[in-house]
Amino acid sequence: MKAAFVLWLRQLKRYLRSKSRIIGSVGQPILFLVALGYGFGPIYAKAGGGNYINFLAPGVIGQAILFTAIFSGIELIWDRQFGFLKETLVAPVSRLEIMLGRTLGGATIAIIQGLIVFVLALFIGFKPASWAGLLPALLMMFLIALFFTGLGTAIAATLQDMQGFQLIMNFLVMPLFFLSGALFPLDGLPPGIAKVTQINPFTYGIDGLRAALTGQSHFAFSLDLMVMSGFTLVILVIGTYLFSKIEI
Amino acid sequence: MKENIIIVQNLTKKFVECLAVDDISFNVGQGEIFAFLGPNGAGKSTTIKMLTTLLHPTSGKISINGFNPVLEQDQARASFGIVFQDPSLDDELTALENMEFHAMIYNVPSELAKKRIQELLELTELWDKRNILVKTFSGGMKRRLEIARGLLHHPKIFFLDEPTLGLDPQTRNQMWQYIKKLNETEDITVFFTTHYMEEAEKMADRIAIIDHGKIVAMGTLGDLKQKTNTDSLENAFLSLTGSQIRDELTDGRGMHGHMRGH
Numbered sequence: 160m161k162a163a164f165v166l167w168l169r170q171l172k173r174y175l176r177s178k179s180r181i182i183g184s185v186g187q188p189i190l191f192l193v194a195l196g197y198g199f200g201p202i203y204a205k206a207g208g209g210n211y212i213n214f215l216a217p218g219v220i221g222q223a224i225l226f227t228a229i230f231s232g233i234e235l236i237w238d239r240q241f242g243f244l245k246e247t248l249v250a251p252v253s254r255l256e257i258m259l260g261r262t263l264g265g266a267t268i269a270i271i272q273g274l275i276v277f278v279l280a281l282f283i284g285f286k287p288a289s290w291a292g293l294l295p296a297l298l299m300m301f302l303i304a305l306f307f308t309g310l311g312t313a314i315a316a317t318l319q320d321m322q323g324f325q326l327i328m329n330f331l332v333m334p335l336f337f338l339s340g341a342l343f344p345l346d347g348l349p350p351g352i353a354k355v356t357q358i359n360p361f362t363y364g365i366d367g368l369r370a371a372l373t374g375q376s377h378f379a380f381s382l383d384l385m386v387m388s389g390f391t392l393v394i395l396v397i398g399t400y401l402f403s404k405i406e407i
Numbered sequence: 408m409k410e411n412i413i414i415v416q417n418l419t420k421k422f423v424e425c426l427a428v429d430d431i432s433f434n435v436g437q438g439e440i441f442a443f444l445g446p447n448g449a450g451k452s453t454t455i456k457m458l459t460t461l462l463h464p465t466s467g468k469i470s471i472n473g474f475n476p477v478l479e480q481d482q483a484r485a486s487f488g489i490v491f492q493d494p495s496l497d498d499e500l501t502a503l504e505n506m507e508f509h510a511m512i513y514n515v516p517s518e519l520a521k522k523r524i525q526e527l528l529e530l531t532e533l534w535d536k537r538n539i540l541v542k543t544f545s546g547g548m549k550r551r552l553e554i555a556r557g558l559l560h561h562p563k564i565f566f567l568d569e570p571t572l573g574l575d576p577q578t579r580n581q582m583w584q585y586i587k588k589l590n591e592t593e594d595i596t597v598f599f600t601t602h603y604m605e606e607a608e609k610m611a612d613r614i615a616i617i618d619h620g621k622i623v624a625m626g627t628l629g630d631l632k633q634k635t636n637t638d639s640l641e642n643a644f645l646s647l648t649g650s651q652i653r654d655e656l657t658d659g660r661g662m663h664g665h666m667r668g669h
Contacts, residue, residue, distance in 0.1 A: 165511040175500045240493035246556075249459050250512040251484040407461050 163260035170231065171262025174271075181272070184227050188219035188276045192283055195342065208344065215298075216277075216285035217369040220339030221303055224273040225361060228304045229332055231265025232311015232398075236321055245407055253404040258312065262395065265308035266301065273300045288374040295380065296371035302312040302387040303364035309394040316401035335361045344379040360390040411470075412596050413458065414563060418467035420453050420620075427453040429620035430467070435613075437563075440590055440597040442611035444604075444644060446653045450620040451600045452492060455568050458598075459489055472563050485513070488557035492568040492600075494549055498542035502533050502552050505541060506559060510612040513560040520559070527555035530585060547578040554582060558589065566587075567599035571606065579603075583610055604641040614640070618648045 174180065196212040203211035238244040247257050277285075287293070301367065314327060339361040348356065356362045367383030370376035376383070413435035420428040428450045435441045446452050456462040458469060460476040460483055464549035472486035483631050496505050506528065528534040531551040536621050541549065550570065557565060565586070571579045587610065590596050601607055607614055608628055615625040626632055628640060635643040 161514060162512045165508055169497065169500065169508060172504070173497075176499060241498065242491065242493050243497045244495075245461070245491055246495045246497075246509070247512065248461060248485075249484055249489055250509075251481040251514075252512060253481070406463070407456065 160256070162250065163256045163263070166247070166257060166260025167264040167267065170261065170268060174268045181275075182268070183185055184223060184230070184272055185275050185279065187226070189279055189283070191222065191342075192216060192276075192285075193221045196283065210286075212280075212284045212285060212376070213373055214369070214374075216280040217284075217372050218339075218365055219313060219386045220273045220280065220300070220372075221339075221341055221368055222336055222359065223276040223367045224269045224300055224305050225336060226332065227272040228265060228269035228307035229327075231268055232262075232308045232313070233315045233324065233327070234265070235261070235312055235315035235402075236318055236324075239315075239405075239407070240320060244369045244405075248405070248407060252359065255399055258399045258402045262305065262308045262312060262398070265311070266304035269304035270297070271310065273304070273321045287372045292371040292374070294371075294373040296368055298330070299364060299367040299371055299387065302332050302384075302391050303361070303368070306360060306364070306387065306391040306394055309391065309398040312403050313394060313398035316398065316405055339365050340377065360387065363380040363387050363390075409438060412437045412472055413441075413598065414468070414470040415458070416468040418454070418457065418469060419465045420450075420457060420462065422463040426620050428457070428464075431617065431620070432467075432623045432651050433615055433622060435564075435596060435598060435627060437596055438590065438594045439612045440587075441599070441611055442607035442614045443598060443600045443617065444607055444614060445600075445617035446648050448653050449617045449648075451550045451617060452568055454567055454599075454617070455489075455600065459487060459566060460484055485560070485564055486562060487564040488560065488562035489512070489566040490550070490553045490557050490568065492572065496541045496549055499540065501538050501540055502528065502544070503537040505552065506537075506556055508635065509556045515560050523559055523561075527558060531555045547574050548608060550574055551582065553562075554585070558595075561593070562595065564596045564598060567597065569600055569602065571601060571603060576607070579606070586610075591666050604639070604644060608635075608640045616644060616647050 192212070196215050203214070207265060208214065235244070268301040338355050339359050340356055345353070345356055363378065363383045363386040366376050366378050367380055370380040370383065391403055411434040414433050415434070418428055418431050419426070431454070443451055443454065453462065457464050458471060458476065460480050463477060469484045474483040475488060476483040497508070498507065503524065506524045507520070511522065515523070525534065528537055531554060533548060533552055533555065536548070541552065545550065554570065572581060574582070583606065586597060590597055611628070612632060613625065613627055616623050624634060626634070631640065631643045632638065635641045635646040637646055
């Protein structure tokens with residue numbers, strides 16, 4: 160497990176050194192929280208939804224985790240292009256351990272980003288229902304982080320360069336985010352959109368996070384937990400398989 | 408007679424459209440310095456990748472320090488160090504951190520690793536710069552660091568794929584002196600490719616020349632000159648491989664079976 164640890168440590172060091180990345184990936188969720196939160200807040204309250212900032216905060220915390228995690232996974236392409244991947248692939252450690260270290264490293268970074276957004280949201284006006292909810296919230300954050308780092312890695316394992324990156328952002332990551340219930344309640348949606356949100360793993364991650372932090376949710380927390388755990392397990396198996404097939 | 412530490416029998420690698428390595432066989436003795444030469448796209452790097460577990464052979468047998476790189480990957484991997492043709496350092500880490508990463512991933516005990524890292528960085532004259540991020544290093548410094556790193560776990564075999572590409576003569580000289588010293592004191596086997604014929608002339612005990620995936624000649628410098636009736640390795644090389652310039656496809660597995668970065 161020494162190799163997994165050192166890969167994890169490497170991810171963390173790189174993250175802590177890149178201040179622009181930390182600020183950059185916190186900026187967008189906070190902008191969403193401020194602009195949409197304050198902008199739609201009055202209408203949302205008038206419609207009887209209650210406090211929109213409280214509704215939105217778990218969504219943008221999830222957003223920070225989603226983007227950071229996918230990006231950490233996709234970093235594999237950089238490691239391949241800049242050559243560092245070879246250094247790990249000729250080392251006497253199993254592919255599984257390398258994948259494990261990388262994924263946990265990426266997930267850890269994503270959780271830190273989520274926590275930063277959580278703390279900033281408190282200043283903007285977010286009030287969690289209870290502090291006891293932080294523990295299940297952390298569990299949910301971990302699952303979201305792990306799932307999307309795994310997804311990013313799985314995609315990156317099949318790509319040779321960054322040319323497909325824009326495609327992934329626009330046709331996978333953005334839809335995952337926007338069609339999830341991160342920004343709007345899932346009740347009373349048109350059937351088409353409702354279907355899409357129901358097959359989107361991120362929906363369950365956000366719903367679970369919202370359940371833990373605010374006590375309000377669309378599904379039961381246990382269902383969110385089960386669905387996210389299942390998705391995460393499957394993506395990690397697929398990711399590990401694809402990663403083990405990498406030839407340079 | 409020294410024992411063979413690298414044994415290659417009927418090694419073949421086929422990519423979708425082409426035969427990159429076509430039924431080659433050779434042995435390298437323990438402690439030997441072996442040069443593996445050939446024009447661009449001849450199959451050098453593909454061969455090194457198969458020897459170092461990065462590619463699976465289509466057919467044929469390989470033994471690295473007695474281990475099969477397909478079935479006994481980890482033992483084979485622990486037996487060699489490698490300096491790749493293109494960089495493989497983490498630019499966002501310092502020189503020292505790159506070394507420490509390598510020590511941990513190769514499971515070198517930490518006290519021993521500390522000692523060796525200092526030795527190797529002093530030898531490659533990078534000790535003063537150990538805490539500087541690698542992205543600020545010059546090409547020559549990066550190469551030296553990669554060499555230091557490749558030797559950190561005391562490999563039995565050292566693979567060098569065009570290690571001196573883009574280095575100035577001073578750095579090249581210094582690097583070879585160091586490798587030669589290691590070869591003599593530690594009995595490390597050296598397997599290298601290069602386009603600088605004088606390097607092979609000066610350093611190699613034996614030379615193999617590969618072209619179109621096949622070994623066209625193998626032996627000592629004297630053998631090759633005699634066989635081709637020429638007076639230098641360069642002329643021997645040209646007489647064996649012709650003077651036509653080879654195109655190399657860089658985007659994926661091209662006509663000559665070459666992959667990205669080769």
